[in-house]
Amino acid sequence: DAGVTQSPTHLIKTRGQQVTLRCSPKSGHDTVSWYQQALGQGPQFIFQYYEEEERQRGNFPDRFSGHQFPNYSSELNVNALLLGDSALYLCASSLQAGGPFVETQYFGPGTRLLVL
């Protein structure tokens, strides 16, 4: 049973560039959430995708956008990169079928982004 996978594992970009991170959910899951984890901090919620739509969004600027594909995989796009965007980006998948009140999120290994 494949878990949540993310690519790439590491990425180096310069300020102003754009980046796309990818996530494949755990087998059988239909919902993908994205988090940003700065060094020494807990993960912070960026947004969640379900049925190819953004279902909920955290306190992140519009430079952060996403997409979910029919196969439930997802992309996170960040435009106009800032130094402060350097972080570990985590993808988590879950299943909505059990109902919104019993959702459990399972995390991937993350993509470490360094912005120079």
Added chain:
Amino acid sequence: AQSVSQHNHHVILSEAASLELGCNYSYGGTVNLFWYVQYPGQHLQLLLKYFSGDPLVKGIKGFEAEFIKSKFSFNLRKPSVQWSDTAEYFCAVNARSGNTGKLIFGQGTTLQVKP
């Protein structure tokens, strides 16, 4: 705004010592509660979760947590730690109202177990 507070940022214990990591949240409504663990070089893994029912929940590797609603707390415990428990531990909460899947995490507690 909802928040999660983990009081201990860095805990050092000897093997066989008992562990208790504190977690408090601020939210007036009903919540789901989680503890995740991140072992060195590995990704975040679910340790245990509470949705409803018995406030004492048991997780993997001998961990347990108790939900005390009146104290807005969900402390993690283990009676006897092992060197392999060295990891970072995160408490997380999500509100059951508003159909939200947003997890709010605490800052994390680094546990170092000395052999």
